[in-house]
Amino acid sequence: SSRTAWWKEAVVYEIYPRSFNDSDGDGIGDIPGIVEKVDYLDALGVDVVWLCPVYESPDYDNGYDIADYRAIHGAFGTMADWEELLAELHDRDIRLIMDLVVNHTSTQHEWFRKSRRRAEGYEDYYIWRDGTPENPPNNWESIFGGSAWSYDDARGQWYLHLFHEEQPDLNWRTPAVREDVAEMMRWWLEKGIDGFRMDAVNLISKAEGLPDGDPENGLVGEEHVFNGPNLRTYLRELYDGVLSEYDAMTVAEMPNTDPDRAADYLGEDGAGLNMIFQFEHMDVDAGPGGVWDLDGWGEFHLPEFKRVVSRWQTELRGRGWNSTYLGNHDQARIVSRYGDDEEYHRESATLLATFLLTMGGTPYLYQGDEIGMTNVELNSIEEIDDVETVGAVEDMLESGEIDSFEEARGLVNYTSRDHARTPMQWSDDEHAGFTDGEPWYPVNENYSDVNVAAQRADEDSVWHYYRRLVDLRHEERVFVYGEYDLLLPDDESFYAYTRTLDEEAVLVVLNWSGRESVFDCAAVDTADATVLVGNSADPPADPQGARFGPYEAVVYRL
Ligand code: TEU
Numbered sequence: 001s002s003r004t005a006w007w008k009e010a011v012v013y014e015i016y017p018r019s020f021n022d023s024d025g026d027g028i029g030d031i032p033g034i035v036e037k038v039d040y041l042d043a044l045g046v047d048v049v050w051l052c053p054v055y056e057s058p059d060y061d062n063g064y065d066i067a068d069y070r071a072i073h074g075a076f077g078t079m080a081d082w083e084e085l086l087a088e089l090h091d092r093d094i095r096l097i098m099d100l101v102v103n104h105t106s107t108q109h110e111w112f113r114k115s116r117r118r119a120e121g122y123e124d125y126y127i128w129r130d131g132t133p134e135n136p137p138n139n140w141e142s143i144f145g146g147s148a149w150s151y152d153d154a155r156g157q158w159y160l161h162l163f164h165e166e167q168p169d170l171n172w173r174t175p176a177v178r179e180d181v182a183e184m185m186r187w188w189l190e191k192g193i194d195g196f197r198m199d200a201v202n203l204i205s206k207a208e209g210l211p212d213g214d215p216e217n218g219l220v221g222e223e224h225v226f227n228g229p230n231l232r233t234y235l236r237e238l239y240d241g242v243l244s245e246y247d248a249m250t251v252a253e254m255p256n257t258d259p260d261r262a263a264d265y266l267g268e269d270g271a272g273l274n275m276i277f278q279f280e281h282m283d284v285d286a287g288p289g290g291v292w293d294l295d296g297w298g299e300f301h302l303p304e305f306k307r308v309v310s311r312w313q314t315e316l317r318g319r320g321w322n323s324t325y326l327g328n329h330d331q332a333r334i335v336s337r338y339g340d341d342e343e344y345h346r347e348s349a350t351l352l353a354t355f356l357l358t359m360g361g362t363p364y365l366y367q368g369d370e371i372g373m374t375n376v377e378l379n380s381i382e383e384i385d386d387v388e389t390v391g392a393v394e395d396m397l398e399s400g401e402i403d404s405f406e407e408a409r410g411l412v413n414y415t416s417r418d419h420a421r422t423p424m425q426w427s428d429d430e431h432a433g434f435t436d437g438e439p440w441y442p443v444n445e446n447y448s449d450v451n452v453a454a455q456r457a458d459e460d461s462v463w464h465y466y467r468r469l470v471d472l473r474h475e476e477r478v479f480v481y482g483e484y485d486l487l488l489p490d491d492e493s494f495y496a497y498t499r500t501l502d503e504e505a506v507l508v509v510l511n512w513s514g515r516e517s518v519f520d521c522a523a524v525d526t527a528d529a530t531v532l533v534g535n536s537a538d539p540p541a542d543p544q545g546a547r548f549g550p551y552e553a554v555v556y557r558l
Helices: 031-036 038-044 079-091 110-116 175-190 231-241 259-265 302-315 334-338 345-358 387-399 405-415 417-421 452-456 462-475
Strands: 012-015 048-051 068-072 095-100 149-152 157-160 195-198 249-253 275-277 362-366 483-487 494-501 504-511 530-534 553-557
Touching: 031 038, 031 079, 038 079, 038 462, 068 079, 068 175, 079 095, 095 249, 175 231, 231 259, 259 302, 302 483, 302 494, 334 345, 345 362, 345 462, 345 504, 345 553, 387 405, 387 417, 452 462, 462 530
Parallel strands: 012 048, 012 362, 048 095, 095 195, 195 249, 249 275
Antiparallel strands: 149 157, 483 494, 494 504, 504 553, 530 553
16 A cells, blocks of 8 residues: 555564663663664654563563553553653654464463353453363364363363463453453553554464364464454454554454455554564474474575565565565574674675665564574573473473473574573673673573674674665655565575655665675566665666576666
8 A cells, every 4th residue: 555654654663671771780681772762763763663472471481471450560560661662762762562372371460360250240251161171172282382271170171272271261252251351451552552562462362162182283273273253353353342443553463364364453443453473484494293393494485485475475465465574572693594604794794784674664673683682592492491492392291202301402403482581782891781780581691792782883783784775764655665576586595676756766776695696687677777775885776687696685776
């Protein structure tokens, strides 16, 4: 759609508060720590901060198990701290979106405590089913491993949890649940926030009758839990009842969603969502059984990646707005996964920046990627913190798929969410300047080389390149509103595309490989090309027939 909107023009920066900046020396990042870094965000030039959950939580899943939607987690600070953060961001014209986690709560939420004892009005707040403690109601699996059902002795029934057992799924068929969620959203919007990132929200509508899933599926039950029968209605209800009254943006996290479904949820003609996070490009380097499949992981096939990204770019055209991301708090570090975190660290980190900031759709940057933070080495099960990774490894051990951690180690080191959650590397001071105490999770050992202070002092750094690309996106509307056209779809080295808006056209040439490669593309006329930006000292003036170095990335005006 060519209609303009602030959230289409924005660059979003995601903060994982636990690992961003610790102000009080307890080793856990906190909200005053973010306030200290608001000028940093301003210097980078981002327009919106997406703040991962900062609500009261027992932290089985680092805040994605919420005990009170309207209280700030003590380790992160107070509501007054949060209000100060909002004010400081708004003073710099940076907007704030909050994480909305409403597929499930914590077992410690008062709704669950009431539901567990069948308090009047709360009986059906969660998905309870009869059965004996030996026989769960169906064969569905949890995304975090094991069965999706836990037996609750207090109530004498099973409850459904698509994630950890401490994350019971809310029952969206109960109107009071939907009303409570809507009221809570309004409460935050009235506090002045600018929107929501909606966590795992395409799981909220389960198939009628909760039928058994096909046991052959990667996640047993998946066909009955994603994009369920009432999803569009529930989302539309939130839009009509609350969101439509505010100048707020929404981005809905939706694994297992294709462009046709997405179009049905997006925009005023759909369910009112502004954007979704789709996951198809996250599966390109996974095995057929998903990201925890021991066979086939780590095989990144560039033509397949281009096909997936391009399908979203072209199929949503005129039907909905895209989002662009490579990394976040649930994914391995992008330079380790899609680039080369050793020999071509700077080149590949800046190539990925070029992709993120010149693609169609709103770009989402994850903390630390702007300095090229890398994966760590996980050498034993004890070094894993992430509940998903622990569950996946336990499943493999229990099923006999592996006999020891050693056999899953390669996959864990490729995939674990822990990689994204090591503390932010601010400087070469002790603990990378993240904390004066002991960090809750170890700092990546490479912090003396890879850190913000060093990169801000070096004009050629990854950080300065990100900053320049953010500026460029703000200056040239073609990067926001231009049409996308893929070139050389089958090429194994180049990802190249044009963006076109009225009379303006740009060409992006990414040599997405560790090889020198010659660009040769009859489909584009480069006679008048001029370099807008590039990640090398001496980018080819005319790309046609030119040799591009490993991970060289150049943007041309045509
Ligand atoms: O993630 C939902 C989700 O589908 C993830 O399980 C994701 O697919 C997986 O981690 C990729 O390996 C959201 C949050 O982003 C995540 O941090 C939470 O753990 C999860 O919901 C439960 O709230």
